[in-house]
Amino acid sequence: MKSPRLLLAAILCAATSITNLNAADAGNGLPTHAELQKALKAVVSGGGNGGFALNMWATVVNRDGEVIAVAFTGNDRGDQWPGSRVISAQKANTANAFSLPGLALSTANLYSAVQPGGSLFGLQESNPVDTAAAYKGPSENYGKPNDPLVGKKIGGVNVFGGGLPLYNAAGKLVGAIGVSGDTSCTDHIVAWKVRFALNLDNVPGGVSPTGDDNMVHDITTDANGHPSSSSGWGHPTCDSGEAAIVADLPVTHPTGAAP
Numbered sequence: 169m170k171s172p173r174l175l176l177a178a179i180l181c182a183a184t185s186i187t188n189l190n191a192a193d194a195g196n197g198l199p200t201h202a203e204l205q206k207a208l209k210a211v212v213s214g215g216g217n218g219g220f221a222l223n224m225w226a227t228v229v230n231r232d233g234e235v236i237a238v239a240f241t242g243n244d245r246g247d248q249w250p251g252s253r254v255i256s257a258q259k260a261n262t263a264n265a266f267s268l269p270g271l272a273l274s275t276a277n278l279y280s281a282v283q284p285g286g287s288l289f290g291l292q293e294s295n296p297v298d299t300a301a302a303y304k305g306p307s308e309n310y311g312k313p314n315d316p317l318v319g320k321k322i323g324g325v326n327v328f329g330g331g332l333p334l335y336n337a338a339g340k341l342v343g344a345i346g347v348s349g350d351t352s353c354t355d356h357i358v359a360w361k362v363r364f365a366l367n368l369d370n371v372p373g374g375v376s377p378t379g380d381d382n383m384v385h386d387i388t389t390d391a392n393g394h395p396s397s398s399s400g401w402g403h404p405t406c407d408s409g410e411a412a413i414v415a416d417l418p419v420t421h422p423t424g425a426a427p
Contacts, residue, residue: 193230196342198237198334199366201313204228205239207365208347211358212241218410219354223248225311226362227257227322228334229264230343235322238315240349245310252348253310254302257317258324259331259346259355265295267333269341272374272381275331276356279404280387280397282327287400297324329383329403330355334368337425342368353406356383357413364421371423375401378418385411 189200199207208226215221223242229235235257242248259275267273281288301320309315329352333344345368347359360382363369374381387395387402395404405411 189236193236193342196230196340197336197366197368198230198342199228199368201237201239203366204237204362205241207362208239208358209241211361211365216413217350217354217357217361218406218413219350219357222350224347224349224355224358225249225252225256226359227253227260227317227346228343229257229260229322229346231264231341233261233264233321233323235260235315235317235320236343237313238311238317240311245307248349253317254297254322254324255326255348256330256346257302257322258297258326259348259359260344261295261322261331261346262325262327262344263331263333263346264344265325267341267344267381269339270372272333272335272341272371274329274333274356274374274381274383275326275346276329276352276383276403277375277381277401278327279329280400280402283395292325292327295323295325298322328352328355330359332356332359332363332369332381333371334363334366335370335372336368337370339370339372339425351406351410352403353383353410353414356403357410357417360417361421364423367426369421369423370425375399380418380423382417383414385414 304316331346347355376382390396
C-alpha cells in the first residue's frame, strides 16, 4: 500500500496534468497550457501568417492580469527568440489592462497614440514589468505548465502588434493573449487566429474600420515628413503581404461566438 505522502503526490501530479486553472478561470473558458500550446502550434505550422515563419511564444493572462499559461511552438525554449517570452506576457497584460467589457483594444491599436505628441504618450512607462517575476527561474521550466510566470502579475506595456483581449462565448472579457516571436504584424495575425481557435473572440466592438480590434493600417507621411495616423489608432505596415492577411482576418477568422 502506498504511503500517504506518495498517494498525495500522485493525486497532485494527476491534477496538474489535467489543468493548471483555478475554477474561476476554467469557468470563464480560459485555456489550459495544453490547449494554448495545441492552438498555437496548429496556427504557426499551418502557415499563411506572413513574416519569417519563426517559432513563437504565447502567454495568456486572466482579467486580474495573472499569467495562467505560457507556451511555445518549438521543441525547446531556445527554438524561438528567448526575449519574446516576456514580450508575449507584456502584450497580454497590455491588451487586458486597456480593454473594457464594451471596447476591445489590441496592442496594435495603441501604437500611434503613444508616439510623441499622441494622446497616450507616456503610457509605456505607466505599468512597469515585474522583473522578479519575468526572469525568475528555473529557465528549463519556461514555456511549460509550471513556467515561473504562472500565477504572477507580469505588468508591462507593449504597443505593437500581438496582444488581444479575450471575450468568451457569453461576451465576457476574461483576460488577454500575447504572441511574440516574428514581425509585429505576424504576431498580431497569429494571436488573432489562436484566439479564434480558442473561441475567445466574441469581441463587442473596437476602433478598427470593421468595428473590432484588428490592426489598422492608415499611417501616412504628413506635410512635415512625420508619420501620421488618420484614425489615431494606426500601426505601421510590415509588408504588403502581411497587410493583406491582416485586412482579411475579419473575413477568414471572423469575431463572434462560435455557433
